Amino acid sequence: MSLVDDKPGLSRAPAAQTDIDAMMLEIGRRARAAAAVLALASSEQKDKALHAAAAALRADTPAILAANAKDIAAAREKGLRDSLVDRLLLDAGRLEGIAAGLEVVAGLPDPVGATMAAWERPNGLKFERRRVPLGVIGIIYESRPNVTADAGSLCLKAGNAAILRGGSESYHSSTAIVAALHKGLREAGLPEDAIQSVPTTDRAAVGKLLTMPQYVDVIVPRGGRSLIERVQNESRVPVFAHLDGLCHVYLDAGADRDKAVAIAVNAKMRRTSVCGAAETLLVDRAVAAELLPPVAEALRAAGCILRGDAAARAIATGMDPASEADWDTEYLDAILSVAVVDGVAGAIEHINRHGSHHTDSIVTEDAAAAERFLSEVDSAIVLHNASTQFADGGEFGFGAEIGISTGRMHARGPVGAEQLTSFKYLVRGTGQTRP
Ligand SMILES: NC(=O)C1=CN([C@@H]2O[C@H](COP(=O)(O)OP(=O)(O)OC[C@H]3O[C@@H](n4cnc5c(N)ncnc54)[C@H](OP(=O)(O)O)[C@@H]3O)[C@@H](O)[C@H]2O)C=CC1
Ligand SMILES: N[C@@H](CCC(=O)OP(=O)(O)O)C(=O)O
Helix, strand or coil: CCCCCCCCCCCCCCCCHHHHHHHHHHHHHHHHHHHHHHHCCCHHHHHHHHHHHHHHHHHCHHHHHHHHHHHHHHHHHHCCCHHHHHHHCCCHHHHHHHHHHHHHHHHCCCCCCCEEEEEECCCCCEEEEEEEECCEEEEECCCCHHHHHHHHHHHHHCCCEEEEECCHHHHHHHHHHHHHHHHHHHHCCCCHHHEEECCCCCCHHHHHHCCCCCCCCEEEEECCHHHHHHHHHHCCCCECCECCCCEEEEECCCCCHHHHHHHHHHHHHCCCCCCCCEEEEEEECCCHHHHHHHHHHHHHHCCCEEEECHHHHHHCCCCEECCHHHHHCCCCCCEEEEEEECHHHHHHHHHHHHCCCCEEEEECCCHHHHHHHHHHCCCCEEEECCCHHHCCHHHHCCCCCCCEECCCCCCCEECCCHHHEEEEEEEECCCCCCC
8 A cells, every 4th residue: 555646756665866856846735735724723633633544544444453463573584573573563452552542642732822921011012932733844753663653643633734754664554544534634624735745765865855845834753773873864854853772770889779760670671672761770889889789689680681891790799891892882672781880979970971861860869969860960851759751751641652752953852742843023013113
């Protein structure tokens, strides 16, 4: 099935760069036109589209699962890791979760049109800062089909057109999900082009998406190092980076032992493939001898391989040696590097040097140490006595998320509908002229 069979000028597998460029420009042109309609769409119309899309997803379950089966078969043939196959897999329960997610987004307040601030100047001019959509958002993401619905629905809620480029292994699943989203848009009288997916897995299309500022207002790259490099080198469009999660858990001298064990195991092992999974455990030298053995034992019992520095290996048995490269490695697997550090200052220094400014946690009962960590660790999300796996828009109460922004501009941390807006100033006068 191709999304664009019925659209002249677009084809699933273009042969040459010039064809891809032309295809992407056409997608961009359509998205820009759709964005103009969406920007003025009412909350009721957008929510109707989301409810109808949820119904279409449920009705299309057999077709979507058949498309997903094709992706899974190809992924297994390719030898994709089990955790990545699991990330790609859909079943009736997961699909119901995706449909319910669309309804949750429909139930969120519409950020567009909200008055953010209002004031009056002595000359009588009345100022209002009002939320408006960003425009057209291009999203490049991993082979996780639910992101197609999450990203498409959040963009729609915030009045933006979306151009979706999911991971190549999820091509058929994402295409089928977008078809259901289109049914919802049609039923609400909104243009299908509000949510388009790139109808090729050729990475040349990503290159073109990054260089169409006339049609694309923001790029959201959600992925690892290879994607980072390409976006940094090539993008001519503002970027909300959703990049790698090199997350840390720091066990402070003031840590409660039970909390330390529970948080370290959950942060690493709840799901090892997510960007909020911990990759490095730091332990305060002052308590390492008593805290590290039970924590290491619990991690190993949960199936985790540990790579420690010399100090950690001298305290806990069964650790492989860590190399310098380990402090900069996002394993996304059941592997954890372990370092002994000198108190909260040592932990902050290590994290700010090796982390990816995503999510980091301190475990301590010492309020002063916690406050110092929360203030001085330069990451989008800093936690006290809680697992790094809470790095998630749903857990923050945002309903859903595009992902976790690791950049500093505009949005930082979980990106929901509100973060997908900008603002404008409305100034109302009664004939004032400037002296
Ligand atoms: N901050 C956040 O919110 C999130 C971050 N992540 C991060 O994503 C990474 C894991 O996901 P993974 O699937 O392995 O990520 P990848 O970076 O391999 O893939 C993500 C997407 O980027 C595309 N891509 C990757 N490299 C290039 C390139 N050079 N040119 C064009 N397109 C490219 C992929 O396309 P293709 O299919 O062709 O490979 C895919 O669509 C981890 O680092 C994780 O932390 C994951 C989820 C959320
Ligand atoms: N932030 C969300 C999604 C994480 C996510 O998509 O991760 P990944 O397995 O890298 O695709 C969560 O923690 O559930």
